[in-house]
Amino acid sequence: MLTKKNAAERIMVALDYPTAQAAERLIEQLQGIPCWMKVGLQLFYAAGPQFVSALKERGYKVFLDVKMHDIPNTVKGGAESVTKLGVDMFNVHAAGGKRMMQAALEGADKGAGGVSGSAKPLVIAVTQLTSTSQTVMNEEIGISGSVERAVIRYAKLAQEAGLHGVVASPHEAVSIKGACGNTFLAITPGIRPEGADIGDQSRVMTPAEAFRQGSDYIVIGRPVTAAPEPRQALESIIESIISV
Ligand code: C5P
Numbered sequence: 001m002l003t004k005k006n007a008a009e010r011i012m013v014a015l016d017y018p019t020a021q022a023a024e025r026l027i028e029q030l031q032g033i034p035c036w037m038k039v040g041l042q043l044f045y046a047a048g049p050q051f052v053s054a055l056k057e058r059g060y061k062v063f064l065d066v067k068m069h070d071i072p073n074t075v076k077g078g079a080e081s082v083t084k085l086g087v088d089m090f091n092v093h094a095a096g097g098k099r100m101m102q103a104a105l106e107g108a109d110k111g112a113g114g115v116s117g118s119a120k121p122l123v124i125a126v127t128q129l130t131s132t133s134q135t136v137m138n139e140e141i142g143i144s145g146s147v148e149r150a151v152i153r154y155a156k157l158a159q160e161a162g163l164h165g166v167v168a169s170p171h172e173a174v175s176i177k178g179a180c181g182n183t184f185l186a187i188t189p190g191i192r193p194e195g196a197d198i199g200d201q202s203r204v205m206t207p208a209e210a211f212r213q214g215s216d217y218i219v220i221g222r223p224v225t226a227a228p229e230p231r232q233a234l235e236s237i238i239e240s241i242i243s244v
Pocket of ligand 1: 014167189219221
């Protein structure tokens, strides 16, 4: 049984907005709820490091969802920079390979402490994007076999590199935990409360079921951001998981 605070601390609200002002409107409505804030490519490219710093000043935990994928030296530099911003979690593509993932950890080590005083963030791998169908993965990307097998292989590679967990569908949480152990984190988007609009997600799960399946954190966007009453929507999600 979770307290309301513990439950809120396991929810990441996806701030998928084009400007800082648009994100601010939501943040004001959610004031006082200790959820994480997830900043993705759209908002980070528009509002940048200042926006992340402002979230940190307000006491939020921040997941910077920028999915780094480049040569190891460049990823190391990127990891150092985002660590200095004080983010609590960021991610890289497992497809960049073990050496690249290790470079992300080295960059995080380098950016932590020192003048910035930043703590070391959790570094998470993106496995196979949930938008990739098996046909696209096999025929366009050139990876054979099932998506599930590719996800598990990437998760194990990320663990070997020393990463802390993966972003994955909640439908894959059980097999990821089976392959990598319980302490390897599963961060799961594709969450929809009972009766919510599915939007462009295909395989969804309710918040309570996602935690029962082993998710450590759930990522929720539109069920909160597009709700007529976002605060009420988030509070009812929190209520639905405190008994899990
Ligand atoms: O609005 P919705 O709840 O579908 O938002 C889900 C969030 O999680 C979005 O920010 C999306 O980019 C992210 N995400 C996802 N599937 C992945 C990885 C990230 O939906 N595999």
